[in-house]
Amino acid sequence: MMSPDRLEQDNRLPAYLRLRDRIAARVAAGEWTAEVALPSENVFAREEGLSVGTVRKALQQLVSEGLLERRQGAGTFLRKPAFEPTLFRFFALQDADRAKTIPVSRLVARSLQTAPAEVAEVLGTADCIRIDRLRLLKDQPILSEEIWLPRARFDGIETVAEGEIGPLLYPFYLERFGTFVAHAEDEVSFATPPAEIARRLGLAADAFVAVIERTAFALDGSAIEWRRAMGPARSFRYRSRIG
Amino acid sequence: MMSPDRLEQDNRLPAYLRLRDRIAARVAAGEWTAEVALPSENVFAREEGLSVGTVRKALQQLVSEGLLERRQGAGTFLRKPAFEPTLFRFFALQDADRAKTIPVSRLVARSLQTAPAEVAEVLGTADCIRIDRLRLLKDQPILSEEIWLPRARFDGIETVAEGEIGPLLYPFYLERFGTFVAHAEDEVSFATPPAEIARRLGLAADAFVAVIERTAFALDGSAIEWRRAMGPARSFRYRSRIG
DNA sequence: GAGTGGTCTAGACCACTTC
DNA sequence: AAGTGGTCTAGACCACTCG
Numbered sequence: 001m002m003s004p005d006r007l008e009q010d011n012r013l014p015a016y017l018r019l020r021d022r023i024a025a026r027v028a029a030g031e032w033t034a035e036v037a038l039p040s041e042n043v044f045a046r047e048e049g050l051s052v053g054t055v056r057k058a059l060q061q062l063v064s065e066g067l068l069e070r071r072q073g074a075g076t077f078l079r080k081p082a083f084e085p086t087l088f089r090f091f092a093l094q095d096a097d098r099a100k101t102i103p104v105s106r107l108v109a110r111s112l113q114t115a116p117a118e119v120a121e122v123l124g125t126a127d128c129i130r131i132d133r134l135r136l137l138k139d140q141p142i143l144s145e146e147i148w149l150p151r152a153r154f155d156g157i158e159t160v161a162e163g164e165i166g167p168l169l170y171p172f173y174l175e176r177f178g179t180f181v182a183h184a185e186d187e188v189s190f191a192t193p194p195a196e197i198a199r200r201l202g203l204a205a206d207a208f209v210a211v212i213e214r215t216a217f218a219l220d221g222s223a224i225e226w227r228r229a230m231g232p233a234r235s236f237r238y239r240s241r242i243g
Numbered sequence: 244m245m246s247p248d249r250l251e252q253d254n255r256l257p258a259y260l261r262l263r264d265r266i267a268a269r270v271a272a273g274e275w276t277a278e279v280a281l282p283s284e285n286v287f288a289r290e291e292g293l294s295v296g297t298v299r300k301a302l303q304q305l306v307s308e309g310l311l312e313r314r315q316g317a318g319t320f321l322r323k324p325a326f327e328p329t330l331f332r333f334f335a336l337q338d339a340d341r342a343k344t345i346p347v348s349r350l351v352a353r354s355l356q357t358a359p360a361e362v363a364e365v366l367g368t369a370d371c372i373r374i375d376r377l378r379l380l381k382d383q384p385i386l387s388e389e390i391w392l393p394r395a396r397f398d399g400i401e402t403v404a405e406g407e408i409g410p411l412l413y414p415f416y417l418e419r420f421g422t423f424v425a426h427a428e429d430e431v432s433f434a435t436p437p438a439e440i441a442r443r444l445g446l447a448a449d450a451f452v453a454v455i456e457r458t459a460f461a462l463d464g465s466a467i468e469w470r471r472a473m474g475p476a477r478s479f480r481y482r483s484r485i486g
Numbered sequence: 487g488a489g490t491g492g493t494c495t496a497g498a499c500c501a502c503t504t505c
Numbered sequence: 506a507a508g509t510g511g512t513c514t515a516g517a518c519c520a521c522t523c524g
Contacts, residue, residue, distance in 0.1 A: 014512060040490060051514045056491085072491045073521030186483045188431055190453060190476040208451060208476070210433060233451065233476070238431040240483040257493060283509060294495045299510085315510045316503030 015050055019058035022048075024219055027067060027078065028178035037075030038068070065182050065219065103142060105167045108132040108200070110158040112151065119148045119226045122215055127151045129158045134200060143231040144200045153179060153224060170216075179224055184216040188238050197230050210236035258293055262301035265291075267462050270310060270321065271421035280318030281311070308425050308462065346385060348410045351375040351443075353401040355394065362391045362469045365458055370394045372401045377443060386474040387443045396422060396467060413459075422467055427459040431481050440473050451476035 023038075032038050039047070044055040059076060062068040069079045109132040120126035131147040147169070149157065154177055165172050173179045193201070193209045201209070209230040216225040266281075275281055282290070287298040302319060305311045312322045352375040363369035371391050378386040390412070392400065397420055408415050416422045436444070436452045444452070452473040459468040 016512080037490090042490090051516095053515080054513060057512090059491095070491060071522080073489080073523075075490060075522090184485045186481075186485060188479075188481040188483070190433060190451065190479050208433070233433040236432055238429075238481070238483075240429045240431070240481075240485075242427045242429060242483075259493080280509090285509090294497095296496080297494060300493090302510095313510060314503080315501065316508080318503090318509060 016054050016057040016061065019044075019048060019050065019055065020061045021219075023058060023062060024067060024180065025178075027062075028174065028180060030175070030178075032078060037077055040075065067180060067182075067219075103135040103137045103167065105165075106134045106136065107162050107165070108134050112158060115148050115226075122223050122226050123148065123150045124223065125150050125152065129154055131158070141201045142235065143229050144197050145227055145229040147225065147227040149225055153177060173224075180219055181216045181224070182219045184214050186238075186240075187213045189213075190233060191230075193230055201230070201232060203232060208233040210238070212238070259297050259300040259304065262287075262291060262293065262298065263304045264462070266301060266305060267310060267423065268421075270305075271417065271423055273418070273421075275321060280320055283318065310423060310425075310462075346378040346380045346410065348408075349377045349379065350405050350408070351377050355401060358391050358469075365466050365469050366391065366393045367466065368393050368395065372397055374401070384444050385478070386472050387440050388470055388472040390468065390470040392468055396420060416467075423462055424459045424467070425462045427457050429481075429483075430456045432456075433476055434473075436473055444473070444475060446475060453479035453481070455481070 023044075026032070041052050041055050041059070044050075044059075045052045048055065059068065059070065063070055067079060068076055070076045109130075111130055113128055113130045114120075115123065115126045115128040115130075117126075119128070127150065129149045129151050131145075131149070133145040133147060134141055135143040135145065154173070157176070160176070170181045173181060189211045191209060191211050192206065193203065195205060197209070198205055198207060201207075203209070210233045212227075212229045214225075214227050214229070215223050216227075218224050266287075269275070284295050284298050284302070287293075287302075288295045291298065302311065302313065306313055310322060311319055313319045352373075354373055356371055356373045357363075358366065358369045358371040358373075360369075362371070370393065372394050374388075374390040374392070376388040376390060377384055378388065397416075400420070403419070413424045416424060432454045433451055434454050435449065436446065438448060440452070441448055441450060446452070453476045455470075455472045457468075457470050457472070458466050459470075461467050
């Protein structure tokens with residue numbers, strides 16, 4: 001209707017799923033940036049030539065995926081902080097105030113690299129960007145991260161000024177590359193760190209670290225990020241909700 | 244309609260939520276045990292005096308909560324193995340076949356106890372049953388668990404024959420006490436174990452263990468179980484899906 | 487008070503499973 | 506062929522937010 005030139009995949013998916021994708025794309029394109037309301041159900045229904053019930057179903061899909069939030073009487077809004085909460089689950093928030101003290105991020109290195117086989121298999125390509133990042137809480141290094149991104153999707157991120165990126169990567173992915181992280185899979189384990197990592201974290205050579213390996217996925221289910229984070233085992237806490 | 248003597252809480256919740264609770268209660272009561280279909284949408288609608296759309300919404304709630312599953316053309320079914328998958332996330336399945344080798348469970352001790360303050364606060368009572376359990380894979384102890392249950396809900400579980408309980412507790416909670424574990428919150432950390440636990444696990448005194456502290460919740464959101472599990476850190480893997 | 491999302495109804499047609 | 510759940514429509518009324 002609106003843009004038949006960019007029809008994407010119209011392979012007979014239900015109307016509410018196709019609408020979901022269309023709205024997600026417009027969100028990613030930055031059409032309704034801040035905390036401004038999206039069009040109402042009725043407006044969407046008229047514009048898209050669908051019934052209100054179908055529009056509602058599409059919107060609620062996006063709510064359940066964390067992209068939007070709806071407030072009765074007020075409207076439908078972006079949920080920019082989406083996924084932020086999950087970033088706090090790594091750290092031992094043993095501060096007196098376990099407030100939202102976002103750890104400071106310091107980019108140690110960024111470069112184009114050929115991903116190791118394990119990573120390339122997950123991301124579907126070996127043509128990658130690697131980011132090494134150190135995260136600190138109160139000047140104490142608490143996490144050393146190694147992040148792999150497919151170059152096709154994140155081209156140029158290796159040269160973006162560090163100040164532009166901010167402490168949280170997922171909001172930046174959305175704003176800059178239109179890529180929304182819909183879900184992720186984590187795997188936590190325990191190991192002795194490589195010497196280089198131990199040094200970065202200020203640990204003894206025979207210390208132990210917790211290891212979090214994460215694969216992040218876009219709305220369409222494709223893997224868009226692989227990362228491995230290591231932090232001192234003693235102060236490590238990982239929170240998770242099941243079910 | 245059917246049993247007005249047990250009206251529970253009719254505090255003006257939406258009809259579809261009240262129906263959800265009614266169906267969940269009947270499931271818990273064992274009304275449709277095996278892999279037999281539940282009544283169809285139309286039957287429920289007629290019986291409950293609601294429209295099909297409302298019945299559908301209640302059923303889909305239960306699907307999203309993991310109690311039921313629906314198959315187009317076939318019907319609506321119980322999902323007994325609910326929550327089983329999450330029980331495998333603890334273990335390093337480094338076997339050649341990473342099949343569903345359920346670890347063997349051995350009950351070490353069961354007794355009525357006053358719960359420590361930390362646990363009592365979560366469960367809402369200090370009048371508890373404590374279960375100590377050891378889990379083994381190929382005769383190797385891999386997890387030592389300390390489980391706290393509110394006595395009001397699980398009275399008698401401390402004397403049930405061990406053979407009746409089986410290796411998985413959550414299905415047993417459902418079958419015996421009508422308590423469905425709807426979700427849980429885990430917290431993973433690493434520590435040096437108490438001497439007693441180290442001994443049970445066959446570890447050196449200065450070894451590291453992974454610690455999983457879990458609170459499990461019923462459908463109505465009340466906490467029904469607290470447990471702490473410890474296992475050798477080196478062979479530990481914890482998988483989690485976010486979002 | 488106008489507009490929003492939340493609930494609920496009463497249908498229709500379709501895709502699928504089962505017999 | 507009959508019955509099931511999945512999609513979609515076109516309304517209704519309500520609870521809530523906001524100007």
